[in-house]
Amino acid sequence: xxxxxxxxxxxxxxxxxxxxxxxxxxxxxxxxxxxxxxxxxxxxxxxxxxxxxxxxxxxxxxxxxxxxxxxxxxxxxxxxxxxxxxxxxxxxxxxxxxxxxxxxxxxxxxxxxxxxxxxxxxxxxxxxxxxxxxxxxxxxxxxxxxxxxxxxxxxxxxxxxxxxxxxxxxxxxxxxxxxxxxxxxxxxxxxxxxxxxxxxxxxxxxxxxxxxxxxxxxxxxxxxxxxxxxxxxxxxxxxxxxxxxxxxxxxxxxxxxxxxxxxxxxxxxxxxxxxxxxxxxxxxxxxxxxxxxxxxxxxxxxxxxxxxxxxxxxxxxxxxxxxxxxxxxxxxxxxxxxxxxxxxxxxxxxxxxxxxxxxxxxxxxxxxxxxxxxxxxxxxxxxxxxxxxxxxxxxxxxxxxxxxxxxxxxxxxxxxxxxxxxxxxxxxxxxxxxxxxxxxxxxxxxxxxxxxxxxxxxxxxxxxxxxxxxxxxxxxxxxxxxxxxxxxxxxxxxxxxxxxxxxxxxxxxxxxxxxxxxxxxxxxxxxxxxxxxxxxxxxxxxxxxxxxxxxxxxxxxxxxxxxxxxxxxxxxxxxxxxxxxxxxxxxxxxxxxxxxxxxxxxxxxxxxxxxxxxxxxxxxxxxxxxxxxxxxxxxxx
Numbered sequence: 001x002x003x004x005x006x007x008x009x010x011x012x013x014x015x016x017x018x019x020x021x022x023x024x025x026x027x028x029x030x031x032x033x034x035x036x037x038x039x040x041x042x043x044x045x046x047x048x049x050x051x052x053x054x055x056x057x058x059x060x061x062x063x064x065x066x067x068x069x070x071x072x073x074x075x076x077x078x079x080x081x082x083x084x085x086x087x088x089x090x091x092x093x094x095x096x097x098x099x100x101x102x103x104x105x106x107x108x109x110x111x112x113x114x115x116x117x118x119x120x121x122x123x124x125x126x127x128x129x130x131x132x133x134x135x136x137x138x139x140x141x142x143x144x145x146x147x148x149x150x151x152x153x154x155x156x157x158x159x160x161x162x163x164x165x166x167x168x169x170x171x172x173x174x175x176x177x178x179x180x181x182x183x184x185x186x187x188x189x190x191x192x193x194x195x196x197x198x199x200x201x202x203x204x205x206x207x208x209x210x211x212x213x214x215x216x217x218x219x220x221x222x223x224x225x226x227x228x229x230x231x232x233x234x235x236x237x238x239x240x241x242x243x244x245x246x247x248x249x250x251x252x253x254x255x256x257x258x259x260x261x262x263x264x265x266x267x268x269x270x271x272x273x274x275x276x277x278x279x280x281x282x283x284x285x286x287x288x289x290x291x292x293x294x295x296x297x298x299x300x301x302x303x304x305x306x307x308x309x310x311x312x313x314x315x316x317x318x319x320x321x322x323x324x325x326x327x328x329x330x331x332x333x334x335x336x337x338x339x340x341x342x343x344x345x346x347x348x349x350x351x352x353x354x355x356x357x358x359x360x361x362x363x364x365x366x367x368x369x370x371x372x373x374x375x376x377x378x379x380x381x382x383x384x385x386x387x388x389x390x391x392x393x394x395x396x397x398x399x400x401x402x403x404x405x406x407x408x409x410x411x412x413x414x415x416x417x418x419x420x421x422x423x424x425x426x427x428x429x430x431x432x433x434x435x436x437x438x439x440x441x442x443x444x445x446x447x448x449x450x451x452x453x454x455x456x457x458x459x460x461x462x463x464x465x466x467x468x469x470x471x472x473x474x475x476x477x478x479x480x481x482x483x484x485x486x487x488x489x490x491x492x493x494x495x496x497x498x499x500x501x502x503x504x505x506x507x508x509x510x511x512x513x514x515x516x517x518x519x520x521x522x523x524x525x526x527x528x529x530x531x532x533x534x535x536x537x538x539x540x541x542x543x544x545x546x547x548x549x550x551x552x553x554x555x556x557x558x559x560x561x562x563x564x565x566x567x568x569x570x571x572x573x574x575x576x577x578x579x580x581x582x583x584x585x586x587x588x589x590x591x592x593x594x595x596x597x598x599x600x601x602x603x604x605x606x607x608x609x610x611x612x613x614x615x616x617x618x619x620x621x622x623x624x625x626x627x628x629x630x631x632x633x634x635x636x637x
Contacts (some may be wrong), residue, residue: 026243030319033115038350040114043126044305045356048108059096064549066092082277111309112213113335115316120332122572124201126352128336139217147219148212149481151205155198177561179586179605181376203238204230209312210319214331229322248307255299366424384594385601386610387414387488390431394606397399397438397462400427400469406476410486412607415481416488416520416583419474421500426450427474427507433494435471436630438459446496474504476513486602487517488540488559488581491526501529508537527555539579552576555575559583561591570597588613 009134083089104301117124140148140320211222230237323330391403392410399417407415419429422445436442439456450473455537459466472480474489481487489508493500494535504519518538527539531554540557547562557582558573575578583592583603591613594602604610 012397025493026240026314029321033118033313033316035118036114038125039124040111040309041305042352042356043110044107045310046126046130047110048301049306049356049359051103052545055099058322063092063547067547067549072529081443092522097149097153101152102137102140104141104152105148106133107308108209108312109133109213111312112210112316117312117318117335120334122334122336123372124336132336136213136217139212142218145217145219147223148434151202151208155202158195158198165246179584181572203241205235206230206237206315206437207319207322210316214335225328228231229319229326229328232324233318237315237322240314240318241311248303248310252303254304258299268418289524295480306593340463371394384599384614385413386607386614387581387601387603388412388417388607389416389603389605390418391415392607394608397459397466397469398467399431399472400458401472401476402466402469404480404485407607408481410608411611414486414488414517414601415605416490417474417477418490419490419500419504419505420445420494421445421497422450422559423454423496424449425498425503427500429472429474429477431492433492441442448496464628473512473558475507478507478513478516482511486522487513489517490520490542491523491530492521493523493526501526502533504538505530518557520557524553524555539585542583557581562594565594565597565599567597572598585610 226353390398396403520540
């Protein structure tokens with residue numbers, strides 16, 4: 001035992017020595033790059049300002065303006081095909097992607113160039129750095145460099161390796177696609193293998209931007225040299241990169257602890273209680289909130305500005321160290337034009353840095369302070385509703401009587417069901433028009449009479465416990481749910497229908513269902529028919545994409561796939577006095593995010609889990625506001 005303990009102690013000692021050596025190496029390498037830290041910070045502040053106030057709002061305005069000119073105004077599920085087929089929209093969308101990629105490339109080039117000049121003991125001036133990065137980044141438009149677009153837009157965000165720019169956020173596949181992948185073991189295995197391969201390739205390409213900037217501005221050549229240079233040191237380089245990423249994460253964690261301390265101070269005041277009550281804040285409360293917002297803005301702004309430069313600094317150190325060890329030649333000639341200081345003295349550079357920092361800081365502070373008004377507080381304080389997707393599909397077959405009863409039993413606010421029409425004109429509850437997945441029989445609803453569909457077993461494929469479940473009619477579902485649980489009734493029209501909308505509206509009126517639900521559809525013309533027949537019936541547009549001025553549509557509710565739900569979309573919808581629902585939300589972390597964001601409802605396959613998430617995240621109005629404030633601080637760009 002003593003021998004084993006001694007070996008463990010020795011191993012721990014070796015690990016401690018290696019960590020100490022690594023940390024000292026990081027410190028020593030960072031010192032080599034400190035020469036031009038002020039010009040780089042000025043550049044990053046300017047870059048952040050231009051992106052925040054120019055490039056990204058301008059890109060959105062361009063897309064929205066183009067949609068307006070094309071008389072589309074918005075892009076959602078039912079008109080997506082029409083938008084994609086329009087060459088003008090395609091050109092503008094492609095242009096927007098190119099602008100974002102170019103703007104991202106400009107930042108990579110500038111940071112790497114600045115570090116290269118520092119390592120060679122050459123002073124950098126901000127304006128020459130801007131001109132060089134703008135010119136060098138133009139090479140991304142070469143036909144042979146289209147892979148850079150895939151790397152920046154797809155690979156970096158999808159693998160979440162931390163090399164994304166300030167404005168290129170991580171993204172993931174939509175939840176409904178992920179659910180489909182997870183339900184198919186072969187597809188899921190292929191997806192995991194693809195992500196792992198992407199991560200491996202990204203790590204092989206860690207030096208690609210160094211070669212692009214300093215040597216070969218073509219993807220194939222830069223990628224090949226990066227792959228060759230990192231051979232034999234992939235894990236050590238990846239380890240150092242992840243160390244840099246963890247340092248940034250640690251700083252963010254510490255800042256979060258500081259934020260928690262600030263929120264504790266708020267807890268000891270009556271500020272939030274006054275907001276909930278709709279009372280005007282006193283001057284000392286406004287000053288306190290302004291100071292709090294300013295401090296948190298400083299922290300989040302600093303992290304945003306130094307994040308990518310710090311990671312690229314560590315990668316640059318690894319790059320030069322690998323080049324020295326392998327004897328790989330790197331051009332040492334000056335990248336930038338050296339100009340006398342004249343007006344642009346060091347002191348004036350610092351003043352310019354402070355002014356730009358204040359501009360960014362003011363923008364963030366204003367965003368935070370915007371939370372602290374009675375209207376915003378009211379929006380945040382409402383309870384997020386939970387809708388069972390096709391009933392309670394977590395514990396029963398989808399769109400079945402058992403599924404609706406279980407959703408009622410657990411206390412869900414809504415059930416979301418789907419409606420199709422049989423050959424003999426009966427409206428039945430089913431998502432699929434072909435029932436092979438649900439019953440094992442290759443039968444189309446539109447080509448079958450209701451009496452024949454009643455013979456099919458609708459529950460055994462889910463579990464033997466539900467053998468004997470039969471397909472329901474819409475009338476039966478309404479009768480079952482009325483005054484027990486509300487319903488989102490999705491109409492799924494096909495070319496085989498006979499007055500689907502008219503029959504659905506008549507059933508709605510017959511059951512006097514106005515206080516019990518609404519009609520939804522992916523097909524906007526279907527909702528137009530509903531409103532034309534009976535303007536009293538609420539309508540909901542279901543969509544898996546949301547671009548342009550979606551909130552201008554004359555519907556009452558928008559049910560949007562989670563990938564497109566943002567604070568800005570929520571604000572626009574609420575400003576129009578409408579509701580924003582989110583589908584299909586099954587992951588616990590996504591539920592928490594959507595509830596904290598303040599959406600009106602989440603549609604989920606697991607309504608019991610959704611109710612628990614609502615209870616945990618928003619037990620009362622005051623705590624919900626606090627959680628929303630916290631999430632705003634965390635996610636503030």
